[in-house]
Every structure is written in C-alpha cells, then in structure tokens.
Amino acid sequence: MTLTFTRREWGLGTLIPVSLLFHIAFYAFCWWLHFFPTIHLPDAPVYYVDVVSLPVASPQAGTPGPPAQSAKEATPPKPRPQASEMKLPAPRSAARPQPSAKPPVSGAKESEQAAREFEERLSRIEKANEARHEAAALAALRSRAAGGTKPVGMPGGTGKEAGSDYASYIRSRLVDAFKTTIAYQSKDPRVIVTLNIDRTGRVTRSRVERSSGDRLFEESVKRAIAKAEKEFRPPPGGGVFEYGFIFSPQGVGKQ
Amino acid sequence: MNRFFLSIFFLGILLLPAWLPAQEKYLEVTAPGNRQLQLSIAAPVALGGGAQADIANEMRDVFQFDMALAGPFAVLQSPVAETRSGIRSGEFDFAVWRAAGADMLIKSGYTVSGQSVTIECRLYDVLTQKELAAKRYNGGRRDLRRMVHTFSDDVMAAVTGIRGPFTSKIAFVTTKSGNKEISLMDYDGHNVLRLTRNGSINLYPDFSPNGRELIFTSYKKRNPDLYRRELFSGTEARVTTYRGTNISGAYAPDGNRIALSMSKDGNAEIYILHKDGKQVARLTHTDAIEVSPAWSPDGTRIAFVSDRLGKPQLFIMDADGKNVRRLTTAGSYNVNPRWSPRGDRIAYCRQVGGGFQIFSLNPDGSDDTQLTSDGSNEHPRWSPDGRFITFSSKRGGREAIYVMRADGSGQVKVSRGNASDSQPVWSPRW
Numbered sequence: 001m002t003l004t005f006t007r008r009e010w011g012l013g014t015l016i017p018v019s020l021l022f023h024i025a026f027y028a029f030c031w032w033l034h035f036f037p038t039i040h041l042p043d044a045p046v047y048y049v050d051v052v053s054l055p056v057a058s059p060q061a062g063t064p065g066p067p068a069q070s071a072k073e074a075t076p077p078k079p080r081p082q083a084s085e086m087k088l089p090a091p092r093s094a095a096r097p098q099p100s101a102k103p104p105v106s107g108a109k110e111s112e113q114a115a116r117e118f119e120e121r122l123s124r125i126e127k128a129n130e131a132r133h134e135a136a137a138l139a140a141l142r143s144r145a146a147g148g149t150k151p152v153g154m155p156g157g158t159g160k161e162a163g164s165d166y167a168s169y170i171r172s173r174l175v176d177a178f179k180t181t182i183a184y185q186s187k188d189p190r191v192i193v194t195l196n197i198d199r200t201g202r203v204t205r206s207r208v209e210r211s212s213g214d215r216l217f218e219e220s221v222k223r224a225i226a227k228a229e230k231e232f233r234p235p236p237g238g239g240v241f242e243y244g245f246i247f248s249p250q251g252v253g254k255q
Numbered sequence: 256m257n258r259f260f261l262s263i264f265f266l267g268i269l270l271l272p273a274w275l276p277a278q279e280k281y282l283e284v285t286a287p288g289n290r291q292l293q294l295s296i297a298a299p300v301a302l303g304g305g306a307q308a309d310i311a312n313e314m315r316d317v318f319q320f321d322m323a324l325a326g327p328f329a330v331l332q333s334p335v336a337e338t339r340s341g342i343r344s345g346e347f348d349f350a351v352w353r354a355a356g357a358d359m360l361i362k363s364g365y366t367v368s369g370q371s372v373t374i375e376c377r378l379y380d381v382l383t384q385k386e387l388a389a390k391r392y393n394g395g396r397r398d399l400r401r402m403v404h405t406f407s408d409d410v411m412a413a414v415t416g417i418r419g420p421f422t423s424k425i426a427f428v429t430t431k432s433g434n435k436e437i438s439l440m441d442y443d444g445h446n447v448l449r450l451t452r453n454g455s456i457n458l459y460p461d462f463s464p465n466g467r468e469l470i471f472t473s474y475k476k477r478n479p480d481l482y483r484r485e486l487f488s489g490t491e492a493r494v495t496t497y498r499g500t501n502i503s504g505a506y507a508p509d510g511n512r513i514a515l516s517m518s519k520d521g522n523a524e525i526y527i528l529h530k531d532g533k534q535v536a537r538l539t540h541t542d543a544i545e546v547s548p549a550w551s552p553d554g555t556r557i558a559f560v561s562d563r564l565g566k567p568q569l570f571i572m573d574a575d576g577k578n579v580r581r582l583t584t585a586g587s588y589n590v591n592p593r594w595s596p597r598g599d600r601i602a603y604c605r606q607v608g609g610g611f612q613i614f615s616l617n618p619d620g621s622d623d624t625q626l627t628s629d630g631s632n633e634h635p636r637w638s639p640d641g642r643f644i645t646f647s648s649k650r651g652g653r654e655a656i657y658v659m660r661a662d663g664s665g666q667v668k669v670s671r672g673n674a675s676d677s678q679p680v681w682s683p684r685w
Contacts, residue, residue, distance in 0.1 A: 182287075220290075244282070245281060251285075
C-alpha cells in the first residue's frame with residue numbers, strides 16, 4: 001500500500017488575500033512606528049519665544065560665560081559624603097562557624113538592631129541629599145529668572161545646541177513683521193517661500209516656491225522678510241539654515 | 256483580465272508610500288487684517304529752468320487724486336522736511352521718509368521748455384530702498400494731466416501687476432446745453448469735450464471694445480434710433496431704422512456685434528445686430544419687456560432685464576438666447592446690469608425705498624452686496640480694469656457722476672458744473 005500525498009496548490013484565490021493581509025499588516029506596523037516611536041527622547045527644558053516682541057532667548061542659548069562661573073552656577077553641587085554617614089558594613093567573608101558560648105538568640109537581636117539603625121541613617125542621608133538637590137535647582141531657577149547680562153539657556157550648554165527651535169524663532173520674527181506689511185487684493189492669497197539664512201543671520205536667498213498670483217500680497221511678504229531680517233540671529237551650529245514658510249492672511253480661506 | 260487588474264492594484268499598494276505626501280518642512284506665517292501701503296507723494300521739483308508752481312501743484316493734485324482712489328494706498332498728508340530733495344536714488348534720504356511712516360514714495364520733477372513740458376516720475380519702496388518704476392514723459396502743457404495719469408497707471412502696474420484706468424475717459428449724458436447731449440471727460444472730471452450737438456435727446460452711450468467708437472440712442476430723427484460715432488474722425492452713422500424703440504445698445508466683446516432692445520415686432524425684445532445694422536438674431540420671444548442687455552467679458556452670455564415674472568428682474572442667457580435663468584432673487588425691481596471686465600461680478604440697480612441703490616453679485620446670483628446707500632444711485636458701469644465703478648447719483652440734489660471702488664468704498668464726485676449729468680460709461684484704456 002502506498003501512501004500518496006496530494007500536494008495542495010494554493011491558487012490566486014488564496015494567495016491574493018494572504019498577500020493583501022501581509023501588506024496591510026506591514027504598512028500598519030510602519031504607520032504605528034511612525035506615530036508611536038519606541039525611542040523616547042529625554043525631556044529637555046522648554047523655551048517659549050513670544051510672538052509679541054519681548055526679548056527673545058538667543059537660539060545660541062547656552063553659550064557659556066567664564067567656565068568656572070558657569071560651572072559653579074549651572075551645575076548643581078554633588079552631594080558630599082556626610083561625616084556622620086555610616087559606612088556600609090563590609091561584606092562578610094565566609095567565616096567559619098566558631099564555637100561560641102553565647103546563645104544564638106542574643107546575636108540575632110543585635111543584628112536586627114544594627115540593620116534598623118542602618119536603615120534609619122540611610123533614609124536620613126537620602127532625605128538630606130534630596131533637600132540639597134531641590135535647593136540647588138531652586139537656586140538655579142532664581143538666578144535664571146533674575147536674568148542679568150548672561151544669556152539664558154541650557155545649563156552647561158556649549159552654544160551648539162539651540163535652547164529653542166530656530167525655525168519657530170524665525171517664524172515669530174516673520175509674523176511680527178508680516179503684521180505691519182500685510183496687504184492683498186485677491187480673495188485667498190497663499191505664497192510659499194523658502195528662506196536660506198547664512199551663519200551671520202543674513203537672508204542669502206528667498207525663493208518663491210508657490211506664487212499666489214497676487215503681486216500686492218507677494219510684495220508685502222517680501223517687505224516682511226526684509227523687515228524681519230534685521231532682527232535675525234545667526235542659526236545655531238554656524239551653518240546655513242533653510243526652511244519653508246507659508247504666508248497667508250489670518251482667517252481667510254481654508255487652512 | 257481579473258489577474259491584470261489585481262496586479263495593478265497590488266502594484267499600487269506597493270507604491271503607496273511614494274504617493275503619500277511627504278512630510279513638508281513648512282511653517283505657517285499668518286497675520287490679521289489687510290493693510291494699505293502708506294504712500295508719500297513728494298512735492299514735484301523743477302529739474303531745469305525755473306520753478307513753476309502751477310505745474311507742480313497740478314502734478315501733485317493729480318497724483319493725490321489718483322492714489323487716494325486707487326485702493327492699495329493710504330496717502331500720507333504730513334509734509335516731510337528734506338535736506339536733499341532730488342528725485343533719483345542717492346539724491347535724497349530714505350531715512351526721512353521711513354521716519355514719516357512711508358512704505359512707498361513718489362518722487363517727480365518737471366522741465367518746461369516753451370510750450371513743451373517734460374516730467375520725470377519715480378516710485379520707490381522706502382523699506383528696501385528699491386526703485387520700482389521710473390518714467391519720463393514729454394508733451395504739451397495741456398497733456399500734463401494725462402502724463403501724470405499715465406504714471407499713476409504705471410504705479411498700479413508696479414504694485415499690483417495690473418495697470419490702472421486713470422488715463423481712460425467717461426462718456427455721459429449732460430443737460431449743460433439745455434438738451435440731453437453726450438459729452439466725454441477724463442475719469443476725474445477734467446477736460447470735458449462735447450460729442451453730440453444735435454439739439455435732441457441723446458441717451459445710453461456705450462464704447463466699442465477698442466474705444467474708438469461710441470454707440471448711443473438719439474431722437475434726432477424723431478424716433479429713438481441707434482447711432483454709431485467714430486470718436487477721432489467725428490463720423491456718425493445711423494445703425495437702426497426700425498420704428499419703435501432701439502435702446503440700451505451694448506457692444507459685444509468682439510467689437511462686431513451689438514446687443515440692444517428693439518420694439519419693432521411689438522414689445523421690447525433683445526436682438527443682436529451687426530455693427531452696420533444688419534440683424535443677426537432675435538434672442539427673446541416673450542410677451543414681457545426685455546431691455547438692458549449686458550455682455551459677459553468672454554461674449555458667451557448676456558445678462559438682461561425682463562418683467563416676465565411681473566416686476567423687472569435680472570436674467571442670464573447664452574449668447575444665442577438659450578438657457579435663460581433668473582439671476583436676482585432679492586428685491587422687487589432690479590435693472591441696469593453690467594458685467595465686470597474680470598467676469599467675476601455683475602453690478603446693477605435695485606429700487607430701495609423711494610430711490611435706487613447699486614448692488615453687485617456673482618454671476619451665479621450669490622454674494623449679493625449693496626455698494627451705495629447715500630441718495631439715489633443708478634447706471635453703474637465698470638472701469639476697464641474692473642477695480643472701479645462709475646455711476647450717477649442724486650445725493651447732492653442735482654444728478655452728477657461719481658466713481659467708487661468695486662467694493663463701494665471711496666465714493667467721490669467727478670463731474671463738475673451745475674448741469675444734470677447721468678448715464679456714465681467708462682471707456683477702455685486709450
């Protein structure tokens with residue numbers, strides 16, 4: 001008797017749904033990764049650039065002053081070991097059990113008491129350290145709020161990272177200028193402009209990517225850029241900054 | 256075939272990420288309001304020869320009027336003391352004008368040589384210190400206003416991309432001679448020229464698209480007939496010889512046909528004639544009164560007035576008379592439609608209270624907007640660029656010619672004298 005195995009061929013009627021399901025699952029996974037990244041960036045201090053012309057934090061915030069001073073004010077002091085800090089008991093070496101005349105019950109009581117004392121002292125030390133950390137943080141906040149002549153920024157910053165988003169900073173300057181120049185004659189003007197800002201803060205290139213067809217509006221955009229350029233700070237990192245901006249009247253037309 | 260379509264479908268799924276819009280690095284920059292450009296007009300200076308105050312004053316007055324009406328500008332009135340008062344870049348200080356709050360600056364100068372006048376005009380952007388327009392014009396003394404109007408047109412072209420209408424004319428009916436005659440004037444009311452002198456009643460003027468001819472209805476043969484007049488030669492020809500009314504003629508955009516209302520077949524209907532008078536077509540066939548045809552800028556549709564529903568309302572039909580549909584639904588008495596040269600709006604009159612007011616609406620009947628409210632206002636006609644409307648108004652007692660911006664703002668009287676002026680029509684650019 002021979003056993004025959006019939007190999008079942010999967011036709012298109014089966015393969016197509018399977019392939020479809022696989023592709024949908026794959027794209028769903030990619031979509032989920034995009035919107036729910038597993039890697040979380042560490043929380044960074046948040047700086048807000050007010051669109052009303054208040055003094056704006058320099059995008060190069062963090063440029064240090066005299067190293068010693070900044071280190072003193074910026075870095076919270078490390079906790080110093082307390083003199084009264086009890087040293088942790090040395091690890092017990094494997095001791096040979098020695099005959100002892102003392103009964104075992106009193107030895108257990110001593111060890112319990114020592115452990116209790118150890119825990120109490122440990123908790124006192126931890127509380128003291130927490131209090132010291134809080135005080136240092138408060139002191140740093142107070143000095144930051146007091147301002148002074150030093151630029152506000154990330155503690156210990158090297159000046160190469162931005163304390164605030166540079167693109168948002170440029171946008172805020174453009175919004176301020178655009179409020180004083182906006183003029184249009186069509187119903188729903190929108191123009192997309194790409195700006196190139198060099199390391200000195202100058203606009204080296206202003207390219208209209210999508211025209212609105214309304215010359216009056218586009219001239220007002222150009223005037224806004226020319227006006228805002230006078231207040232631009234150099235981009236962080238010393239490189240060329242390129243970004244696109246969509247200009248439109250507020251509340252006119254669809255978003 | 257099924258496998259083919261399925262293959263295309265799955266190929267599309269594979270390519271879907273490429274079709275999805277890439278994340279664009281753009282930020283929105285928005286601002287409220289719609290600001291007018293602050294425009295300063297420097298006092299014209301003598302570039303050569305002696306200063307002539309009358310020329311400087313006339314130049315300044317023309318610039319002031321044109322730029323105040325134009326729309327994009329708010330003309331600054333406060334004088335600016337300049338230490339250097341040249342008109343070319345480097346001959347004056349932008350800082351002085353910037354301090355005065357100016358966004359734009361017009362600098363001009365003149366040179367008089369006998370009967371000839373040369374003017375030089377320049378437009379500057381004060382913020383960027385760029386010269387946006389610079390022109391020099393030469394002409395006789397009586398051409399001075401026209402030369403300044405021409406630069407005003409250039410200013411509008413530089414700022415908005417579309418030339419202004421400041422060199423165009425307005426034809427209108429006036430009773431200055433005691434009869435209703437047709438006259439021609441600059442759009443600002445200067446240089447009035449009488450066109451008809453037949454001592455009869457002359458009404459409903461309309462320009463040809465090239466501005467060289469004017470059609471109008473005249474009773475000089477004791478019947479309201481349509482006439483065509485060549486403006487530069489003065490030649491006049493009778494277009495219609497039909498008994499009954501031949502009124503409200505409107506030139507087609509192609510310049511070869513005329514739509515008008517004629518009652519030769521009983522009641523007033525809309526007809527199309529060749530400009531030599533030969534009938535081309537009858538467009539309406541009702542027992543109602545149909546008048547005031549108005550062509551769309553592309554010549555494919557005609558708006559007109561009909562009382563087929565009991566009261567005069569506006570209707571639209573194709574240029575062959577088909578597809579008639581009602582345009583106005585508000586108000587009980589709507590007349591005098593005129594299509595904007597841009598094709599986006601139709602101006603008309605509606606009876607409101609004891610008088611008329613001017614409205615405008617979209618060609619589909621939406622966005623019906625009242626433009627006037629003071630006195631009784633009639634007969635709206637668009638400027639060649641679609642930015643302005645001229646109309647007649649009785650707000651000052653006697654009927655006079657006014658102009659305003661298309662949104663109803665900036666209403667200003669332009670006709671002069673004590674006669675009754677009405678039925679204005681704006682010429683094309685010359």
